[in-house]
Amino acid sequence: MDLQNKVAVVTGGASGLGQAAVRALVAKGAKAVIFDLNAEAGAAMVAELGSDKVFAAQVNVTDEASVQSGLDQAMEAFGDLHIIVNCAGIGPPAKVIDREGQPLPLDSFKKIVDINLNGTFNVLRLAAAKMQHNQPVNDDQGRGVIINVASVAAFDGQIGQPAYAASKAGIVGMTLPIARELARYGIRVNTIAPGLFMTPLAASLPEAAIESLGKSVEYPKRLGNPEEFAHLVVCMAENDYFNGETVRLDGSIRMAAR
Template identity: 75%
Template sequence: MILHNKTALITGGASGLGQATAQALVEKGARVFIFDLNEELARVTVSELGADNAGYAVVDVADEASVEQGIREAMEAFGELHLVVNCAGIAPPAKVIDRDGNPLPFSKFKKIIDINLNGTFNVLRLAAEQMAKNHPFNEDDGRGCIINVASVAAFDGQIGQPAYAASKAGVVGMTLPIAREFARYGIRVNTIAPGLFRTPIAASLPEAAIESLSQGVEYPKRLGRPEEFASLVVTIAENDYLNGETIRLDGSIRMAAR
């Protein structure tokens, strides 16, 4: 896919990995539409990207009506949708049994699943409906590309991550069957499983804590940079033969139990 003059939808696009992705895509000549719950950050991000290149909607990815409205606003703004990057997610610690012997509230488990897994599916299903209507943009009758975001926790879940690991494993698990289904429409589906990245949440940690986390990475001995994630998004979008895959982007880290 040639990204110039294409339109991308990025969930969680007002900060961290999503924001870096929005910047990288605009630099490639694409237009971006951001879904985020933080309207202030979304407005600032769009301002930095340029009003002609970007727009936003306040969207709860786990809410069907909210996503439907957001998709309508994206289509009204740019008319087409070619790329989706599902960055929105949460990662609160949640042991099955806490230190006081209390079980994890079922509502907390469900919320993590609802945002990370159900929210990802909610967005991609409605985005794909619009992509399927596109005119083919290459000789392979390509119409779109969906990039979901999982985590190394899908494979190396730590203590305190049963809900998070399950949600991200679900994202990995649905990648191939959806890629197979969407082949008839010329829509590719891939997933990135990031390791430890220097996002705003990580940046708030003491430098000693960041250094300790970095030691678990094989090479390079540091946290990933958001622009490195964004670079992989661009590569996946541009490479029309990359489909149905989950790619770990983690410096070869394998997470310990805790």
């Protein structure tokens, strides 16, 4: 897919990995629509990159009406929808049994799964319903691409990550069946499973902690740069033979139990 003048929606696009994806897609000539609850950060991205290239909508990915409204705004702003990048997510640690011997509240587990897994599916399903009507953009009758974001926790979940790991494993698990289903419409579906990246949360840690985390990576011995994540997003969007895959982007790390 030639990204020039294609339209991408990036959830969680006002910060971290999503923000890097927005910048990389715009640099390739695409137009980007940011879905983020942080309206101020979204507006800052529009001011930085230009309203002719970026539009920001305050969207709650778990709410059907909110997502539908955001997609309608995207279509109104730029007239099309070709790419979805599902970056929105949360991951607060919480053990099944806490230090006082109390079980993890079910609502806490549900909240993480709702945002990470159900939110991803909510955006995916509503976007695919619009993408199916696109005019083909290439000789393969391609109409769009959906890129979800899981985590290495889907495979190497650590102690304290039962909800987070389950939600990300769910994203991995639905990648192939959805790719198979949407193939008839020329819509590709892939997933990126990032390892340790220098997101704003990681950057807030003490320097010694960042260095220690970097040493746990096989090679290169550092945290990943958001631009490296964004590079893979662009590759998945551009390469029409990239479909139905989950790719770990993690410097070959395998997470320890804790």
